[in-house]
Amino acid sequence: xxxxxxxxxxxxxxxxxxxxxxxxxxxxxxxxxxxxxxxxxxxxxxxxxxxxxxxxxxxxxxxxxxxxxxxxxxxxxxxxxxxxxxxxxxxxxxxxxxxxxxxxxxxxxxxxxxxx
Amino acid sequence: xxxxxxxxxxxxxxxxxxxxxxxxxxxxxxxxxxxxxxxxxxxxxxxxxxxxxxxxxxxxxxxxxxxxxxxxxxxxxxxxxxxxxxxxxxxxxxxxxxxxxxxxxxxxxxxxxxxxx
Numbered sequence: 001x002x003x004x005x006x007x008x009x010x011x012x013x014x015x016x017x018x019x020x021x022x023x024x025x026x027x028x029x030x031x032x033x034x035x036x037x038x039x040x041x042x043x044x045x046x047x048x049x050x051x052x053x054x055x056x057x058x059x060x061x062x063x064x065x066x067x068x069x070x071x072x073x074x075x076x077x078x079x080x081x082x083x084x085x086x087x088x089x090x091x092x093x094x095x096x097x098x099x100x101x102x103x104x105x106x107x108x109x110x111x112x113x114x115x116x
Numbered sequence: 117x118x119x120x121x122x123x124x125x126x127x128x129x130x131x132x133x134x135x136x137x138x139x140x141x142x143x144x145x146x147x148x149x150x151x152x153x154x155x156x157x158x159x160x161x162x163x164x165x166x167x168x169x170x171x172x173x174x175x176x177x178x179x180x181x182x183x184x185x186x187x188x189x190x191x192x193x194x195x196x197x198x199x200x201x202x203x204x205x206x207x208x209x210x211x212x213x214x215x216x217x218x219x220x221x222x223x224x225x226x227x228x229x230x231x232x233x
Contacts, residue, residue: 004159041225042205042223042224042225042226043203044223045220045221048218048220055218056210056218056220090159090160098218098219098220102147102219102221103148103165104148104150104162104165105150105162105221106162107159107160107161108159109158109159110157110158110159
């Protein structure tokens with residue numbers, strides 16, 4: 001089983017709202033990732049968690065706040081977003097952490113976020 | 117400069133017409149090249165991992181190959197259901213910490229494949 005699940009599938013929020021995106025995997029993977037994908041562009045890395053600790057932050061604005069409650073769950077807390085933050089937000093996981101060696105990442109279906 | 121370039125940007129094929137997609141890369145010390153398929157509005161689906169020049173992987177009508185500077189995704193006798201965006205990604209090093217090297221996947225711009233019946 002190589003399934004990564006994400007909720008919600010769609011989210012519409014105003015610029016003053018606070019919302020959270022959720023991601024879950026039960027493959028025993030030790031690394032989890034958040035990506036942002038704009039239309040007709042490839043995914044761009046935002047954050048990497050390795051063994052439940054934040055190991056990479058790609059200079060993401062503080063209005064995006066990641067959290068890894070345990071080895072299976074990854075959240076992305078959103079606050080005071082801008083319309084340009086509208087995108088497909090993808091979660092992924094991999095067996096090993098980026099520091100142990102690079103293996104394939106498995107992606108979830110994504111959350112389509114619209115900021116109004 | 118480390119980078120990943122895919123070509124062509126778009127490819128239209130007739131059903132059964134075989135072709136190849138290209139992914140060229142520049143990186144110091146390849147630690148992995150990955151092929152993904154992405155359908156509109158969905159997350160990328162993992163296809164292949166290649167680590168060494170000369171390596172080849174196959175899955176149904178798809179075959180991925182790797183040289184020191186590029187990778188090809190060969191599609192044999194494609195069907196309409198093969199229509200998707202195909203993404204190539206390369207692992208690039210970012211920094212070292214505590215004796216461990218950390219990196220990230222950098223994706224090419226993708227090739228939009230359309231297969232007509």
